[in-house]
Structure formats: structure tokens, C-alpha cells
Amino acid sequence: MDDLLQKTWNGERVSEAEALQLYSLPLETLGALAHRRRELAKAKAFDGRGNEIITYSIDRNINYTNVCNVYCKFCAFWRSEKAADAYVISHAEIDQKIEETLALGGTQILMQGGHHPKLTKQWYLDLLSHIRETFPSINVHGFSPSEFIHFQEVFDEPLEEIIRDFSAAGLGSIPGGGGEILVDRVRQKISPLKAMSDEWLEVMAIAHRQGLATTATMMFGHVETVEERIEHLERVRVQQDETKGFTAFIAWTFQSENTKLNAPTVGAHEYLRMQSLSRIYLDNIDNLQSSWVTQGREIGQIALRHGANDLGSIMIEENVVSKAGTVYCMDVADMQRLIKDLGYEPRQRDNWYALVDGVAA
Numbered sequence: 136m137d138d139l140l141q142k143t144w145n146g147e148r149v150s151e152a153e154a155l156q157l158y159s160l161p162l163e164t165l166g167a168l169a170h171r172r173r174e175l176a177k178a179k180a181f182d183g184r185g186n187e188i189i190t191y192s193i194d195r196n197i198n199y200t201n202v203c204n205v206y207c208k209f210c211a212f213w214r215s216e217k218a219a220d221a222y223v224i225s226h227a228e229i230d231q232k233i234e235e236t237l238a239l240g241g242t243q244i245l246m247q248g249g250h251h252p253k254l255t256k257q258w259y260l261d262l263l264s265h266i267r268e269t270f271p272s273i274n275v276h277g278f279s280p281s282e283f284i285h286f287q288e289v290f291d292e293p294l295e296e297i298i299r300d301f302s303a304a305g306l307g308s309i310p311g312g313g314g315e316i317l318v319d320r321v322r323q324k325i326s327p328l329k330a331m332s333d334e335w336l337e338v339m340a341i342a343h344r345q346g347l348a349t350t351a352t353m354m355f356g357h358v359e360t361v362e363e364r365i366e367h368l369e370r371v372r373v374q375q376d377e378t379k380g381f382t383a384f385i386a387w388t389f390q391s392e393n394t395k396l397n398a399p400t401v402g403a404h405e406y407l408r409m410q411s412l413s414r415i416y417l418d419n420i421d422n423l424q425s426s427w428v429t430q431g432r433e434i435g436q437i438a439l440r441h442g443a444n445d446l447g448s449i450m451i452e453e454n455v456v457s458k459a460g461t462v463y464c465m466d467v468a469d470m471q472r473l474i475k476d477l478g479y480e481p482r483q484r485d486n487w488y489a490l491v492d493g494v495a496a
């Protein structure tokens with residue numbers, strides 16, 4: 136084990152078998168190794184100040200429709216077309232949400248939705264063009280790979296063409312939603328009608344080749360084994376070696392409330408262990424976000440000492456808009472305080488991990 140510890144400390148690549156060994160280390164040791172790897176990964180960022188800064192972003196999560204015919208067992212969001220509370224967003228509604236985002240200093244919208252069986256390609260292109268013309272400074276980080284696989288079927292067009300046309304209409308980058316665990320045994324159990332592993336990775340590869348940045352994600356703590364989590368990391372790492380388009384990796388834990396999938400909630404210890412291992416394994420992805428949304432702000436803060444270098448987004452709360460204005464789960468002041476408490480300088484970033492005031496990533 137000593138050799139493996141030294142190798143990990145030095146920043147060398149670890150294998151799947153070695154990752155499994157590292158996973159059994161005491162959390163303090165694993166966390167320290169992950170922190171070391173974070174320092175190696177970010178040493179040259181921000182003009183050499185990468186290890187003095189922790190970043191965050193201000194963006195808004197917009198779900199353009201809740202109509203979906205995929206029925207994932209972990210999802211409490213989807214509705215059938217006929218449900219009383221089914222919706223498809225209008226241009227006026229999206230304008231209002233983006234205006235609120237801009238007023239808060241936001242730079243981006245994260246736009247994802249259900250797999251609506253009837254929306255046409257032109258509907259999406261019109262939406263993207265409308266946003267670009269009305270709000271040219273806003274980046275649309277939109278449509279997860281499983282949505283693109285769905286579009287491929289509904290539009291009956293090759294993925295390359297769809298992604299190229301979406302990009303030309305205003306799509307700026309693609310989120311890694313629906314990554315879950317990139318092992319088909321797991322996907323067959325939790326979301327059998329959604330994109331399988333190869334399809335998810337194919338969308339990402341095409342996007343990267345067309346110059347679109349994307350993120351990679353992992354949702355864990357349901358039916359998968361630790362070995363399958365490591366296999367997931369391996370598939371992401373191999374893809375990144377080939378196409379180099381993942382800007383960040385984000386892992387979060389499955390939340391079982393209101394879903395059909397029963398699994399004991401993953402606690403902070405296991406979350407931090409997996410976060411640490413992800414940083415060590417993914418030696419070709421510079422940025423790791425901590426997951427305060429599922430783990431709470433305190434654990435989200437501690438994750439910044441377990442390999443993460445970014446606190447994610449303030450996540451302007453959807454569907455909870457009071458008369459006094461938009462309600463947040465955590466505001467910018469909270470984020471800045473959590474970061475400063477750890478001894479870092481908090482800085483807002485954009486989707487490409489450049490500081491919003493213009494210092495290059």
C-alpha cells in the first residue's frame with residue numbers, strides 16, 4: 136500500500152484495482168490524497184493562484200417541460216401529457232426567469248426537461264434562437280445526453296446534425312445529466328428506457344468533437360456496487376483522454392424521497408469517500424464540484440477539502456417564487472462565507488471555469 140500511497144501523492148494515474156484499494160483507506164488519508172491531487176490539478180489556474188481560490192457560479196435551473204415518457208424510478212418530477220400540472224414553458228416565462236437570473240449577476244441557465252414525445256425540432260431551435268437574440272450574454276447549458284438520444288428518435292435525424300443545429304441556434308454547452316452510473320446493468324434497473332452507457336458517451340464525444348464543452352456527472356448510492364462506481368469513473372476518464380471536452384465532474388447522492396426506488400440514503404462519510412476517489416481517479420478533469428444540494432451546505436464545504444475546487448451554483452430555486460421575489464437554497468453571501476471560512480478566496484466563474492472578471496482559467 137505504501138507504494139500506492141506515494142504514487143497517488145505524486146499525481147500518477149491509478150488503475151481500477153488500485154482505486155478499489157484506495158477506497159478502503161481511512162477517510163482522513165483518502166481525503167488528504169484527494170486534496171493533494173486537487174492542488175496538483177489547479178496549481179497553474181488563475182495565473183498561478185488556483186490553490187488560493189474556490190469558485191462558484193450563479194445560474195438558474197430551468198426545466199422547460201415536465202412531460203416525460205421515460206418513467207425513471209428515481210424521478211419524482213415527470214408527468215404524463217394529460218396530467219393537470221403538466222407544462223411546457225413559454226417564451227414569456229423563460230424571459231422572466233432569465234431576467235431574474237441576470238439581476239442576480241447570473242451568467243448561465245441550466246436548461247433540461249422531460250422527454251416530451253411531441254415537441255418538434257423547430258420548437259427547440261426557436262427557443263434557443265429566442266434566448267440568444269434576447270439575452271446574448273447568457274450561456275445556455277442545456278439538454279442532457281439522454282434528451283439528445285430522445286431527439287434522435289423523435290426527429291429521426293443523426294445526432295451530429297441535431298447537435299450542430301442546436302449549437303448554431305444558440306446552445307453553448309451540454310450538461311452531464313443522466314450520467315447516473317455508466318454501467319448498463321445498473322441503468323437497466325433504474326432507468327431502462329433512458330440512454331444506455333454507450334449512447335450517453337456517444338453524445339458527449341460528438342459534442343466534444345464539435346467544440347462544445349460538457350460536464351460529466353455521477354449519481355450514486357442506489358443499486359450499484361463500489362466496483363461499478365469505479366467502472367463509471369473509468370469510462371469517463373477514457374472518454375476524456377479521447378475527446379478532452381469535460382470541463383468538470385459532479386457527483387451526487389441519490390435522494391429517495393417521492394421516488395419508486397428504495398435505497399438507504401448515502402451518508403456524508405460515503406459521499407466524501409467517493410468524492411475523494413473521483414478526484415484521484417479523474418486525473419484528466421481539472422474541476423470537481425462539491426454537492427451541497429444533496430449533502431447540505433456544511434458537507435458541501437468539507438468536500439472542498441476532499442478534492443473539490445468548486446462549490447457549484449447558487450441554484451436559484453424553481454417553483455418556489457414568493458411575492459417578495461425569488462427564493463434561494465443558498466445565496467451568494469452564504470457561498471462566499473463558506474469558502475472564506477476555509478481560508479480561500481471566493482470567486483464567481485463562468486461555465487468554462489474562467490473567472491467572471493476576466494482572469495483566464
Ligand code: SF4
Pocket residue numbers: 203204205206207210211212213248249250281326329
Ligand atoms: S428522463 Fe428525466 S424527467 Fe424523465 S423520468 Fe427520467 S429523470 Fe425524470
